[in-house]
Amino acid sequence: MLRLFTARIIWPLLLILVVLLPMGINAVAGKKVSVNGQPLPKGSMERGKKVFEATCLTCHQADGSGVPRLNPPLIKSDYVTGDPVYLINILLKGLNDEIEVNGEYYGNPMPAQVQLSDQEIADVLTYVRNNFENKAKAITPAQVTAERKKLK
Amino acid sequence: MLVRFLLASSLWFGIVYTTRASDTTKIQTPAGFSTSIIADDLGNARHIAAAPNGVLFIKLERLKNGKGILRLEDNNKDGIYETITGFGNFGGTGIAVKNGYLYASSNSEVYRYRLNDKFEVLDADKPELIVTGLVNKNQHESKSITLDNAGNLYINVGAPSNACQVADRTKGSPGQDPCPILETAGGIWRFRANKLNQSYSEGTHYATGLRNVVGLDWNSAINELFVMQHGRDQLAQLYPDLYNDKQSAELPAEEMFMIKEGSNCGWPYCYYDGQQKKKVLAPEYGGDGKKEDRCANMQKPVVAFPAHMAPNALLFYTGDKFPARYKNGAFIAFHGSWNRAPLKQEGYLVAFVPFSNGQPSGEWEIFANGFAGVAEVKSPRDAKHRPCGLTQGADGAIYVADDVKGTIYRITYNN
Numbered sequence: 001m002l003r004l005f006t007a008r009i010i011w012p013l014l015l016i017l018v019v020l021l022p023m024g025i026n027a028v029a030g031k032k033v034s035v036n037g038q039p040l041p042k043g044s045m046e047r048g049k050k051v052f053e054a055t056c057l058t059c060h061q062a063d064g065s066g067v068p069r070l071n072p073p074l075i076k077s078d079y080v081t082g083d084p085v086y087l088i089n090i091l092l093k094g095l096n097d098e099i100e101v102n103g104e105y106y107g108n109p110m111p112a113q114v115q116l117s118d119q120e121i122a123d124v125l126t127y128v129r130n131n132f133e134n135k136a137k138a139i140t141p142a143q144v145t146a147e148r149k150k151l152k
Numbered sequence: 153m154l155v156r157f158l159l160a161s162s163l164w165f166g167i168v169y170t171t172r173a174s175d176t177t178k179i180q181t182p183a184g185f186s187t188s189i190i191a192d193d194l195g196n197a198r199h200i201a202a203a204p205n206g207v208l209f210i211k212l213e214r215l216k217n218g219k220g221i222l223r224l225e226d227n228n229k230d231g232i233y234e235t236i237t238g239f240g241n242f243g244g245t246g247i248a249v250k251n252g253y254l255y256a257s258s259n260s261e262v263y264r265y266r267l268n269d270k271f272e273v274l275d276a277d278k279p280e281l282i283v284t285g286l287v288n289k290n291q292h293e294s295k296s297i298t299l300d301n302a303g304n305l306y307i308n309v310g311a312p313s314n315a316c317q318v319a320d321r322t323k324g325s326p327g328q329d330p331c332p333i334l335e336t337a338g339g340i341w342r343f344r345a346n347k348l349n350q351s352y353s354e355g356t357h358y359a360t361g362l363r364n365v366v367g368l369d370w371n372s373a374i375n376e377l378f379v380m381q382h383g384r385d386q387l388a389q390l391y392p393d394l395y396n397d398k399q400s401a402e403l404p405a406e407e408m409f410m411i412k413e414g415s416n417c418g419w420p421y422c423y424y425d426g427q428q429k430k431k432v433l434a435p436e437y438g439g440d441g442k443k444e445d446r447c448a449n450m451q452k453p454v455v456a457f458p459a460h461m462a463p464n465a466l467l468f469y470t471g472d473k474f475p476a477r478y479k480n481g482a483f484i485a486f487h488g489s490w491n492r493a494p495l496k497q498e499g500y501l502v503a504f505v506p507f508s509n510g511q512p513s514g515e516w517e518i519f520a521n522g523f524a525g526v527a528e529v530k531s532p533r534d535a536k537h538r539p540c541g542l543t544q545g546a547d548g549a550i551y552v553a554d555d556v557k558g559t560i561y562r563i564t565y566n567n
Contacts, residue, residue, distance in 0.1 A: 055323075058389050058493050061531040067490040068533055068556065069196070069213070098290065105214070107290045109312075111321040 040126060040138045048127025051120045055113060056128075064132035072099050072106040074132045081129055081136035088139065088147045091121050114151075118144040179522045179561060184475070187520065187563050190551070191224055191233045194558030198245040199296065199465060200541035200551055201254070203271035208233060210541070210553060210560070211247040211256055220244065221256055223273065224560070233560070239265075239276035245366065246297035246307070250345065255305065257295040260288040262307060262343075283307060285351040287337040291320075292364035298377070300370045305345040306377055307355075310364035311338035315384050315436045316420035323390050327436030331420050334360050338419055340368070340379065340411060359411045361450065363419040366487075367466035367542075373480045374510030377411040378454075380463035380484060384423055384434065385491040391435045399441075401492035402427075406463050407453035408482070408505070408512075418450035426456040455482075455512050460489035461499025465542040465553075468507070473548025474565045481506045483519060483550060485539035490532045500524040500535050502542070502552060502563075520563060523554065 059071040066073035074080050079101060080087065094112035098105050113121065118141040129136035179187040195216035201209045208224040219238025226233045246257030254265040254273060263279035282305065286295055292310025299305050314321045316331035316338075331338070336352060339360040343350045358377075367380035388400030395403070404423035409415065418424075422431040431447035433439030457463065465485035469478050481504055488500035504519035505512050525536035532538075541553030545562070552561040 053494070054389070054392070058386055058491060061490070061533075062494050063531050065531045065533040067531075070490070073533070096290065107293070109290055109320065111319060113322075115323060 038137065040130060041140070044123045044126045044138060045130065047120070048123035048125070049131075051116065051124040052127055055116065056124065059108070059110075064128070066101075066106065067108075068104070070106060070108040071110075072101045074128050074134070076133045077101050080132075081134050084125070084137070084139050084143055085147060087125055087129075088121065088144050091116065091125070092144075092148055092151060114148075118142075118148065179520050179563075181520045181563060185520075185563055185565050187561050188231060189559055190226070190231060190562045191236065191560040192558065194222055194236075194560065196243075196555045197222075197553040197558040197560065198294070198540050198555055199247045200543045200553040200560070201247045201249045202543045202545045202551065203249050203267070204546050205271050206546045207271040208543070208545070208551060208560070209247050209249065209254055209256075210558075211244055212558075213245060213555060214243045215241065216558075220258075221247070221254075223271075231562070239273060240279070245294035248297055248299055250299045253345075255282070255297055255299065255345070257297050257307070259293040259295055260284070260286045262295065262297060262305065264345075280348055282345070282348060283343050283350050283355070286341075287312065292337075292382070294364075294366050296366050296368055298368050298370045299345055300375065300377070301372065303345050305343045306358065306368065306370070307341050307343065308362070308365035308368060308379070309337045309339060309341055310366075310382075311362075311419065313338075313420070314363075314386060315390075315434055317436055321386060321390070325436075327420060327434065329421070329437060333420075338362055340365065340377070342413075356413070358413055359409075359415040359417065361415075361417040361419045361421075362409075366462075366464040366540075367484060369466040369468050369482075371410075371468050371480075371510060372470060373468070373507075376510065378466060378468070378482065379409050379411055380466050381407045381409065381417065381419070381453075382462055383407065383459060384419070385460070387435070394435055394441055397494055401495040402459050404459055405453065405456035406459060406461055406486075408455040408457070408463075408466075408484070409451060410454050410511075415451050418447055422447035422450050424453055424456055426458070429456075455505055455516055457484075457486075457503070457516060458498060460491040462487035462489060464540045467542040467544060467550065469544055469550065471544055471548035477506055478504070480508075480510075482512075483542055484516075485542045485552060487538050487540055487555075488524065488529065488532060488535055493531070497529040497532055497535075500529060500538055502539050520552065520561075523552075 064074035091113045095110040098107045121144045122139045122141040126138040196213035197210045210222045220242045221240035224233035225235040242258035244258040248255045262283040265279045266274040289312035291312040296308045317325040319325040340358045342356040342358040364382040365379040383404040387395040405426035433443045433445040464487040467483045484503045486499040489497045500523045502520040505516045506514040523537040537554035540555040549564040
């Protein structure tokens with residue numbers, strides 16, 4: 001009976017430990033990992049969160065779920081985790097067309113956020129791409145600089 | 153009830169629709185009132201209009217099965233509107249029945265359909281175009297309509313803007329002064345109800361300084377137009393030095409106005425502070441949250457409601473089936489907020505304001521609540537239903553349309 005108990009309880013517990021251990025190590029080391037195991041730039045998530053709260057939260061909501069039919073969600077959204085150039089340009093130019101996300105349509109215009117620095121745009125996009133159940137590569141200030149140059 | 157719903161499959165262009173039976177959202181109303189669901193899963197049901205024979209018409213924001221207007225009828229009088237037909241190839245919000253016609257709006261036009269004595273639509277594919285070419289720019293684009301008893305049609309043209317900044321909703325961008333948007337939007341326009349192909353030049357610019365009105369109704373007791381304004385957004389986000397998140401969630405008031413020809417309600421220069429009980433200058437125009445400046449002369453609301461609750465329908469109750477205090481009073485369907493974030497959202501409800509001699513005679517109160525179906529709405533997506541349309545049925549009940557799932561509620565008084 002005891003053996004059976006051990007087999008039933010201990011093994012799953014061990015399994016959980018094995019799975020959790022690498023995550024724990026990362027947590028201890030303070031590293032946040034993006035897609036492909038690439039670490040995100042140091043401090044980008046913390047800085048990005050601040051930009052999000054000051055600039056994006058009202059419309060896209062604290063949980064990134066957006067506002068039905070007005071402001072698109074950021075949760076598990078292809079356009080958020082997809083092409084960085086497209087995403088950077090939404091922030092630099094705004095978006096005045098209706099957008100379809102996960103089968104629903106959103107019509108409110110998104111204002112351009114040119115007042116944000118390249119670093120702030122990179123940080124907030126990295127934050128959004130690695131929060132709200134998303135996982136995608138970080139966006140660098142250099143990528144934003146390159147797109148901003150094309151605006152003129 | 154469940155069985156009734158399952159049996160109440162409706163035929164809609166040959167497609168069998170089974171009314172959703174799982175919806176157990178409980179609506180709270182004052183003692184003596186009760187609520188039932190008369191139709192469900194209709195799509196994004198915006199405004200609703202009742203014909204004198206009990207038939208209901210509903211305007212859908214987006215087409216469903218290729219149709220933008222639904223006609224609902226309860227043939228066997230069991231309280232479930234099982235006979236549903238669709239027509240109209242445009243999405244929109246406004247709908248009204250008047251003098252043998254059904255009026256319905258897209259986001260830039262108003263059409264009308266001829267009705268027969270059973271309030272069936274004649275020439276469903278060939279509506280008459282009454283008004284055309286209204287501003288439609290993907291923000292505040294609903295064209296709500298109401299008609300008076302003298303052959304006039306009133307249309308809201310919402311401003312495609314938050315506060316008429318040079319760059320909309322952008323921190324640091326100044327307010328345009330004068331605001332050019334007001335020439336063709338941000339107000340109410342009046343047209344003849346029976347004249348075809350009218351545009352701005354044939355209409356009367358009836359009222360201005362209204363950011364966005366979705367709920368409006370003609371008050372037949374005193375023959376005046378009343379409207380509900382959606383107040384401006386994002387005070388804290390755009391002016392963090394002047395407003396904190398709490399102030400931003402509680403300012404400005406949502407306003408009810410009695411509109412006269414030539415009324416100026418103050419947008420974008422002013423907003424109404426419900427705590428100070430005055431119109432103050434908007435920060436885009438040099439305001440500091442206290443200064444009145446030019447706003448001292450702007451029209452004041454007859455009722456001020458909490459901020460951001462989004463009043464989407466207004467109905468003056470003229471029936472005799474509710475207790476006397478409700479007679480000629482105003483019901484308002486609040487769609488519920490999103491602009492209170494990061495604070496929790498509010499206002500997914502139907503409110504009531506008692507009226508006497510055409511003016512409010514008491515404080516506003518919650519009439520029906522619980523549409524959201526959750527204890528707390530943190531984000532608007534949490535809400536299972538959002539009130540958007542209101543009408544008074546031929547039976548003296550009021551009907552509430554929800555634009556999340558297309559649930560239609562009937563609220564009756566049982567005595």
